[in-house]
Amino acid sequence: MEEEGRYYVVRRKAVPDVLLRVVETKRLLRANRGMSVSEATGQTGISRSSFYKYKEDIFPFGDTVSGQKITLSIEILDEPGLLADLLGAVARFHANIITIHQSIPLNGMATVSLSLEVRQETEDLTGLVEQMEGMRGVREVTILSRE
Template identity: 55%
Template sequence: MEEKNRYYVVTKKAVPEVLLKVVEAKRLLESAKASTVQEAADMVGISRSSFYKYKDDIFPFHDNAKGKTITFMIQMDDETGLLSDVLHIVADYHANILTIHQSIPINGIASLTLSVEILATTGDISAMMQDIEIQCGVQYIKILARE
């Protein structure tokens, strides 16, 4: 059986330099200070392949996440009640659901895009993601955006 992702919060000093440079390159691209991945990679001193290897796996954790919106993409089996179970987990963590979009299932797999607002009462987002990911029928979860 495939092992599910686990999420950790670590201090900056424990993160390898290449990962910190990937975060910086992503920031340069998002702020339009770099117009291409190659330009951003050159500016921070990493290879383009290092950027692509880690870009989906590292992002800054902001202590001021309260009041922010996080958008998740979840791939899950087309099973009765699974969407309800996922939404129940979000409710248990006291996050406010802003939008839900579920695609028509193809080959028994549905893609769900879920945007949630992080409230002052919202629990640990990493734990929420992990609780969703371990649900039977959830194949994949990824943070698409943090606003």
């Protein structure tokens, strides 16, 4: 029933606590090279078996790898300059735009699809999505894929 290698994008509030603790354990281990898994799991309050069970299956959206591709769908108001503001945010985060498509505005709304390539210098994409969500005229940002 479930396909191996299939990915889902889930908001933080929907992720079980144990998985968030696995992410925090991984962060601790990266930040403290001499720390053992036992020490890190002790600090985050999960068992070593839980860590090993899930460690390869969860990672923050912002943990990106150079060459990775992200596709976003963004619902925006039909206002002059709003598309330029979105593209400016992408530039500030140092991502490379691969494709861009904007639908014909209907009832004052348009949908923009952006496919982005993560580059070596690209900053945390979680910040990019959050910045877009907070922009005047942006109604919704949806992550369609991460390859």
